Amino acid sequence: MPQKLSRRAFVHRSAAAAALAAMPFGRVAAQVRFSSYPFKLGVASGDPSPDGFVLWTRLAPEPLEPGELGRVTFEVDWEVADDPGFGRIAARGRAFAPAHLAHSVHVEVGGLQPGQEYFYRFRLGRYDSPIGRALTAPASTESLRFAFSSCAHYEHGFFSAYRYMADDRPDLMIALGDYIYEDGYGERRVRLFDTREARTLAEYRNRYAQYRTDPDLQAAHEACPWLLTWDDHEVDNDYAGFTSEHELCGGEAERIAFRKRRAAAYQAWFEHMPVRPSRLRAGGGIRLYDTLDWGKLARFCLLDTRQYRSPQACPREPTPTRCDTETGRKLLFIGAGGGRLIDPTDPSCKGEVEDRARTMLGEEQERWLDAALAESPARWNLLAQSVAVAAIREGAPERPLVHSDSWPAYPAARERLLQSLSRHRVSNPVVLTGDVHAFFLSEVRDADQRPVAVELVTSSIATNNKDWTKVLPLNPHIRFHDGTHSGYVRCTLDRDRLQADFVGIDDIRDPRTPRAVLASFEVAAGSSEPRRIG
Ligand SMILES: [Fe+2]
Numbered sequence: 001m002p003q004k005l006s007r008r009a010f011v012h013r014s015a016a017a018a019a020l021a022a023m024p025f026g027r028v029a030a031q032v033r034f035s036s037y038p039f040k041l042g043v044a045s046g047d048p049s050p051d052g053f054v055l056w057t058r059l060a061p062e063p064l065e066p067g068e069l070g071r072v073t074f075e076v077d078w079e080v081a082d083d084p085g086f087g088r089i090a091a092r093g094r095a096f097a098p099a100h101l102a103h104s105v106h107v108e109v110g111g112l113q114p115g116q117e118y119f120y121r122f123r124l125g126r127y128d129s130p131i132g133r134a135l136t137a138p139a140s141t142e143s144l145r146f147a148f149s150s151c152a153h154y155e156h157g158f159f160s161a162y163r164y165m166a167d168d169r170p171d172l173m174i175a176l177g178d179y180i181y182e183d184g185y186g187e188r189r190v191r192l193f194d195t196r197e198a199r200t201l202a203e204y205r206n207r208y209a210q211y212r213t214d215p216d217l218q219a220a221h222e223a224c225p226w227l228l229t230w231d232d233h234e235v236d237n238d239y240a241g242f243t244s245e246h247e248l249c250g251g252e253a254e255r256i257a258f259r260k261r262r263a264a265a266y267q268a269w270f271e272h273m274p275v276r277p278s279r280l281r282a283g284g285g286i287r288l289y290d291t292l293d294w295g296k297l298a299r300f301c302l303l304d305t306r307q308y309r310s311p312q313a314c315p316r317e318p319t320p321t322r323c324d325t326e327t328g329r330k331l332l333f334i335g336a337g338g339g340r341l342i343d344p345t346d347p348s349c350k351g352e353v354e355d356r357a358r359t360m361l362g363e364e365q366e367r368w369l370d371a372a373l374a375e376s377p378a379r380w381n382l383l384a385q386s387v388a389v390a391a392i393r394e395g396a397p398e399r400p401l402v403h404s405d406s407w408p409a410y411p412a413a414r415e416r417l418l419q420s421l422s423r424h425r426v427s428n429p430v431v432l433t434g435d436v437h438a439f440f441l442s443e444v445r446d447a448d449q450r451p452v453a454v455e456l457v458t459s460s461i462a463t464n465n466k467d468w469t470k471v472l473p474l475n476p477h478i479r480f481h482d483g484t485h486s487g488y489v490r491c492t493l494d495r496d497r498l499q500a501d502f503v504g505i506d507d508i509r510d511p512r513t514p515r516a517v518l519a520s521f522e523v524a525a526g527s528s529e530p531r532r533i534g
Contacts, residue, residue, distance in 0.1 A: 027071070027072050027073065028072070028073045028074070028075060028096075029072045029073065029074045029075075032074065032124055032125035032127075033125070034059075034061040034068075034127070035061050035062065035068060036061045036062070037061060037127060038059045038060065038061045038124060038127055039057060039059070039122065039124075039127060039128075039129040039130060040060055040061065040063055040213060041057070041058050041060050041063060041209060041212040041213065041218075041272075042057070042129075042130055042132075042212060042218035042221055042222060043055070043056065043057045043120070043121070043122065043129050043130055043131075043132040043221065043222060044056040044057070044132065044221035044222070044226065044273075044274040045120065045132055045133075045134035045221075045224070045225040045226070045274050046225050046226045046227065046228065046273065046274030046275055047225070047227070047274065047275055047276050047290075047292075048134070048135060048136055048137045048172070048225045048227075048292065049110075049136065049137055049292075050114035050115075050136055050137050050138070050139055051110050051111055051112050051113075051114065051136060052108065052109040052110040052111065052112050052136060053109055053112075053134045053135075053136060053225050053274075054106055054107065054108055054109070054274045054275060054276055055078055055080075055105070055106075055107040055109060055120050055122075055132070055134070055274065056104065056105065056106055056107075056272075056273065056274035056275075057076070057097075057104070057105050057122050057129055058097070058102060058103055058104040058105065058209075058212075058271065058272065059074060059076070059097050059103040059105075059124070060102075060103065060209055063209040063210065063212070063213055064194050064206055064209060064210060066102060066103075066205065066209070069099065069103050070099070071099045072099060073096055073097060073098045073099050073103075074096070074097040074103060074124060075094050075095070075096060075097070075124075076094065076095055076096075076097050076105050076122050076123070076124045077092070077093070077094050077122065077123040077124070078092065078093055078094070078095060078105075078107050078109075078120065078121070078122050078123075079091070079092040079120065079121060079123075080092065080109055080112070080118050080119070080120045080134075081118065081119050081120070082116075082118065082119075083119065084119045084131060084133075086119065086121070090112055090113075090118060091109055091111060091112065093107065095107045097124075101267075101270075101271050102205050102268075102271045104270075104271040104272065105122065106274070106275070106276070106277050108276060108277070112136050113136065114136050114137065114138050114139040115135075115136060115137070115138030115139060115140075115141060115295075116135065116136050117133065117134075117135050118133070118134050118135070118136070119131055119132070119133055119134075120132050120134055130218070130222060131222070132221070132222040133169075133222065133223060133224060134224065134225050135171055135172070135224060135225055137292065137293065137294055137295075138294060138295045139295060140295040140296060140297075141294060141295040141297050142297070142494055142495065143297070143492065143493065143494045144171055144172070144294050144297055144298055144491075144492070144493045144494075145168070145170040145171050145172075145490075145491070145492050145493075146170050146171060146172040146173065146174060146490075146491050146493070147165045147168060147170045147172075147173050147174070147488050147489065147490045147491065148173065148174040148175070148176055148384070148432050148434075148456075148458055148488065148489055148491075149161065149162070149165065149173065149174070149175055149176065149434070149458060149461050149488045150175065150176040150177050150178055150231065150386070150433075150434020150435060150458055150460065150461070151177070151178040151231075151233075151434055151435065151437055151459075151460035151461060151462075151463050152178065152179060152180070152181075152211070152217070152460065152461035152462050152463075153178075153181045153460070153462055153463040154180070154181070154191060154193065154210065154211055154214070154462075155181075155184045155186075155189040155190070155191060155192060155193060156186060156188070156189065156190070156462050156463045156464055156508060157190055157462030157463070157486065157508025157509055158190060158216065158462065158508060158509070158510070158511040158513075159214050159216035159217050159220075159461055159462055160216060160462075160505050160508070160510075160511060160512075160513050160515070161216075161461045161462065161486055161487050161488050161503075161505050161508075161515075162214075162216040162217050162219065162220035162461055163215075163216035163219055163220070164487075164488070164503065164505070164515045165220050165223070165488050165490075166216070166219040166220045166222070166223035168490055169223055169224065170223075170224055170490070171224060171294075172224060172225060172226070172227060172294075173220060173223070173224055173225075173226045173227070174226070174227045174228075174229075174300070174384050174432060175226060175227070175228045175229070176229060176231070176384060176385065176386050176432060176433065176434035176435070176458065177229055177230045177231025177232070177233070177234070177386035177434050177435065178230075178231045178232070178233040178234070178386075178434065178435070178460075178463075179211075179228070179230065179234060180198075180204075180207050180208060180211055180233060180234060181233045182197055182198045182199075182204075182207065182233055182234075182235065182236055182237070182265070183196075183197035183198070183237075184197075186464050188464075188509070190508075190509050193207065193210065194206050194207075194210050195207065198265070199261050199264075200261075200264055201264040201267060201268060204264055204265050204267075204268035204269075205268045205271065205272075207268075208268055208269075208271070208272035209272075212272065221274070225274070226273075226274060227292055227300060227302055227384065228273055228274075228275060228288075228302075229288060229289075229302050229303060229304060229305075229384060229385060229386060230269065230288065230304070230306060230386070231305070231306065231386035231387065231434065231435055232306060232386075232405075234265055234266075234269050235261070235262050235265040235266070235306070236258075236261065236262075236265075237335070237338060238312065238335070238337070238338030238339045238405055239258070239262070239306065239338075240306070240309045240310060240311045240312060241306075241307065241308055241309055241310065241311070242255065242258065242259055242262065243255075243258070243311045243337065244258040244261075244335070244337070245335030245336070245337040245338030246258075246323065246335045246336060246337065247311075247336075247337050248315060248317075248318045248323075248336040248337050249318050249322065249323030249335070249336050250323075259284075262284065263283075263284030266284055266285070266286050267284070269286070270286060285307065286307070288302065288304040288307065289301075289302055289303055289304045289361075289365050289368065289369070290302045291372050291376075293377075293378065294378075296377050296378055296379060297378065297379055297380065297493060297494070297495065298378050298379070298380045298381075298382060298493055299372070299376045299377070299378035299380070299381050299382070300382045300384050301369060301372050301373065301381065301382070301383050301384065302384050302385075303361060303365070303369065303383060303384065303385035303386075304361070304365060304385075305360050305361065305385050305386050305387055306386070307362070308359065308361060308362025308363075308364070308365060309359060309360050309361070309362070309410075310357075310358040310359050310360075310410070311337065312337070312338060312339050312340075312404040312405055312409065313342065313344075313349060313352040313353045313355075313358070313404055313409055313410075314340075314342045314346075314348070314349040314352060314353065314404060315336065315337040315338065315340070315404075316335070316336050316337065316338070316340055317336065318336035319336065322335055322336040323336055338405070339403055339404045339405030339406075339409075340403070340404055341394055341395065341401040341402070341403055341404070342401060342402065342403075342404045342409060343395070343399055343400075343401050344402060344408070344409060344411070353409060353410075353411065354411055354412065355412070356412040357412075358410055358412060358413060359410070359413050360407060360410045360413040360414070360417075361413065361417075366413075366416060366417075369417075369420060370420045370424075373420050373421065373424050373426045374420075374424040376424075376426065376427070378427065379427055379428060379495055379525065380427065380428045380430060380493055380498065380525070381426050381427060381428060381429045381430070382429075382430045382431075382432055383429065383430070383431045383432065383453075384432045385431070385432070385433060386433065386434055386435050387405060387406045387407060387433065387435050388403075388406045388407060388408075388433050388435065388436060388440075388442075388455070388457060389406075389407045389408075389414065389417070389431050389433065389444050389453070389455055390408075390431075390440070390442035390443065390444045390445070390455045390477055390478070391406075391408040391475065391477075392406070392436065392440070392468060392471065392475060392478070393471060393474040393475050394468075394471045394474070395471075395474075397473070397474060400474050406435075411447075415446070415447060418444070418446045418452045418453075421452050421453060422446070422452060427525075428498075428523075428525055428526070429452070429453040429454075430453060430454050430455070430456065430498060430523070431444060431453050431454070431455040431456070432455075432456055432458075432489075433455055433456070433457045433458070434457070434458050434460075435457075436457060436466065436468075437459060437460045437463050437464070437465050437466045437483075437486075438457070438459050438465055438466050438467065438468060438481065438482065438483035439457060439458065439459045439480065439481065439482040439483075439485070439487070439489070439502045439504070439518065439519075440455070440456075440457035440468075440478055440480065440481050441454070441455070441456055441457070441478070441479045441480035441481075441500070441502075441519075441521055441530055442454075442455045442457070442475075442477050442478045442479065443455075443477040443479065443528060443530075444477075445477055451477075451528040451529075452528070453528065454523050454528055454530055456489055456491075456500050458487070458488055458489040458502075459482070459483075459485055459486050459487050459488075459502075459504070460486045461486060461487075461488065462486055462508040463486065463508075465483055465484055465485065465486060466483050467483030467484055468481055468483050469481065469483060479521075479530055479532075480502070480519055480521065480530075480532070482502060482504060482518050482519070485504030485505060485506075485518060486504070486505055486508050487502065487503045487504040487505050487515065487518070488503050489501065489502055489503065490503055495525060496524065496525050497522050497523065497524050497525060498522070498523045498525075499520060499521070499522050499533070500520065500521050500522075500523070501517045501519075501520045501534075502517065502518045502519045502520070502521075503515055503516070503517055503518070504516055504517075504518040517534065519532060519534065520532070520533050520534035521533065
């Protein structure tokens with residue numbers, strides 16, 4: 001039966017957005033026949049809570065040519081069981097795969113038991129999806145195993161690191177951004193994107209679909225629920241709020257085009273992620289920041305460092321080359337805006353850098369975070385976010401430079417973050433970070449050089465790496481660095497200690513590359529002094 005979205009649903013911002021996800025426009029298919037298997041993009045779970053989680057799939061018999069399904073909406077059956085053989089069904093239902101959301105399915109399952117392992121699958125006509133494993137958050141627990149990742153460039157390498165993460169079967173995986181890259185860069189590519197630099201909804205959908213055909217990434221999503229935040233490349237290199245790195249080139253026209261582009265990118269992100277439909281906001285925004293409690297053992301504060309941030313200070317000047325957006329491929333990372341190395345003490349830049357109105361999280365998210373930290377009942381408080389909080393100083397010792405895209409180039413915002421941690425005496429704060437394509441373990445120090453938190457930085461899943469060994473003498477707060485491996489960080493947590501294993505893979509260009517633990521550190525509860533144990 002055709003269904004129409006009620007007018008009233010548009011009145012309330014989030015209600016309208018949630019309705020958009022739940023209700024189909026146009027015709028609902030009565031019959032189901034596809035040219036080939038419709039679950040080629042696999043399944044995923046995410047946003048766990050004590051009584052449920054979100055289940056995701058997307059119908060895509062031809063992932064890179066989605067036109068086949070047209071404007072028809074489908075209904076998909078789903079079931080959740082206690083066992084992988086589906087002998088004991090815990091919940092089941094039917095959900096829409098609406099055409100206007102690329103035939104993606106987002107099911108918010110509730111009514112389950114806390115702290116339990118479940119298995120799920122979808123069914124449509126004679127087709128069964130792959131089986132995924134999900135966990136509900138516990139009401140109370142003594143331990144947690146989680147892993148986190150960032151920066152997966154499909155063209156640069158294979159996703160072996162995701163496969164190894166899946167093999168570990170953690171309770172939770174956390175993606176810290178650059179899940180996709182909107183564009184290619186670099187000389188050595190093991191495989192190619194299907195489209196040019198993604199700018200339209202169709203191109204972002206194509207990019208996610210191509211990623212999700214990767215068997216290692218599918219295995220990682222099937223292994224356990226994910227918690228997801230984003231960084232810049234889900235939209236465009238080094239964007240900030242509504243400002244693109246090409247803003248200085250195009251003025252008003254660029255600004256309008258970028259608003260549309262960002263909304264398209266965010267929609268495609270939602271369509272491909274196991275996240276709650278209530279995160280959608282009318283007008284193209286997504287409420288991403290959130291908390292997840294794992295009993296009273298851990299609180300994750302998931303932060304959004306892109307959507308509301310102020311532009312990077314002291315941007316590159318526009319030049320004809322930097323403003324030639326038509327040949328975007330060559331220009332990635334050299335737009336007339338975005339990030340670059342800056343001297344924050346330089347008189348030409350200092351005033352702008354130190355402007356107290358500049359923000360990384362936006363006022364509302366800052367207030368929310370302050371409250372989430374103040375009220376946290378957790379033994380460990382983990383900030384899951386994209387860009388480095390501890391400084392990574394480069395350049396000469398007498399004139400150290402910082403990257404204008406990272407927290408130290410937003411000193412007032414950084415200070416407010418660290419003051420929140422100190423003021424509320426937040427128990428065992430740990431920052432989880434990605435972005436820099438290298439592993440780090442750092443002490444986060446405040447303006448008076450007091451250690452406030454430990455920061456664990458994961459390398460890329462697959463990108464060309466960056467080695468910072470030369471600048472380590474400028475950064476005595478960095479306790480560990482490896483800039484030659486891709487990989488991920490694997491953590492085990494109990495009341496008394498956090499153990500972090502930095503897991504490296506040898507060669508992103510070899511799909512059968514081995515892995516090795518490059519280093520293991522222990523942080524004892526109550527101490528900000530990490531200790532190397534392996
Ligand atoms: Fe990245």
